[in-house]
Amino acid sequence: MNKEAAKELMLKMADDALIYGHRLSEWTGIGPILEEDIAFSSISQDKVGHAWQLYQLLEVDFGTPNPDQMGFERKENEYKCSRLNEFYTRDYAFALIRHFFMDHAEFIRYSLLRASSYEALAQLAKKVRGEIKYHVLHADTWIKKLGTATEESHSRMQAALNEAFPYALGIFEPGPFEQELIDSGIFIGEEQLRAEWLDEIRPLIEESGLQLPSTTNAEMGGRSGYHSDDLAPLLEEMSEVVRSDPEASW
């Protein structure tokens, strides 16, 4: 197995799950209705669980620092999350659109990883996919509901979609080891993932009365550690308790 390639793939997946999970958790206590408060909190808990499992596997198989150190103690440019996930949550429409784009991408990614030649990752993927199925279900329900409800809900969803789409394309920013991942059977590669993702979301967007922008410009950078201004404050907040007493035992 190409270790560097597998490590790079898992690291960006773990960072996506952690940072996205943190953004989702920001709805805890302030969701628009109680069920949504619970839903976002639960999905967040799943994502942080996925991040933990991936960091754990990275530690065991590749000797990276432990999950807490990986999650809380790295420098901003060492995180490989896509920019879409780090953006502060503008409003509920943006949160739902990000949720829709991101979870469809993750659902397909983990579905494909079930066939990975890296067995431990394939086993984990089976489990994680079953959880993300529920996340996708939730996202689809709300996209349809708010895409077609009132003029205001429709226009806010469309505006959020227009803003988020180039960054959603950035999820599939190619890494330095695409060919190695494909050749070794670890993963099918970002380009193929992006194609399958577009095929899957297009009809759902149409059913929701919304339109995909015609742009194919992807906003990239996150995968190589070039982030927007929104990541640093998030990391600052996320690691505040750890930094207050790094030696504490929990």
Added chain:
Amino acid sequence: MTEENIQKIKEIWNALKGVEDPEIPVISIVDLGIITDVTIDEKGFITVEMTPTFTGCPAIEVIKKGIEKKLANLGYENYRVELNYKTTWTSNRISDEGRDKLEKFGLGRPESHEGEPHMEDIANACCPHCGSENTELKSVFGSTLCRSIHICHDCRQSFERFKPV
């Protein structure tokens, strides 16, 4: 395997029936289906393998400690609890007895599915209070990761259900 080890493994499985999931303290981890194997190697070292219900389940560590305590109480010294995903947990792994216990506890039972739950499996729930099937899915996320929220149109109670996964 020696007769002695076969007996020991039986004894361990029995003891594990006394370990509960702290989030649903009426069902044992054996009925829940998260214990996937118990083995003893030639040196007498015991390995209990478990697969979590959800990756982010906060009860994993508590359950692990519960298992270790049971093994210690049986007088064993060389053992470990290994968490892995060799076997994927699904709600199909919950025993019939376990499902009855969930229902008694007030949680709707997850019906078995063919490998992957479809929308109907997720939406169609039987009310644990009155047994009615005239129910409606309110939210796929409940008070813990493994529960969804439903409403019964007959007894007009809301209820939580153990999700089919």
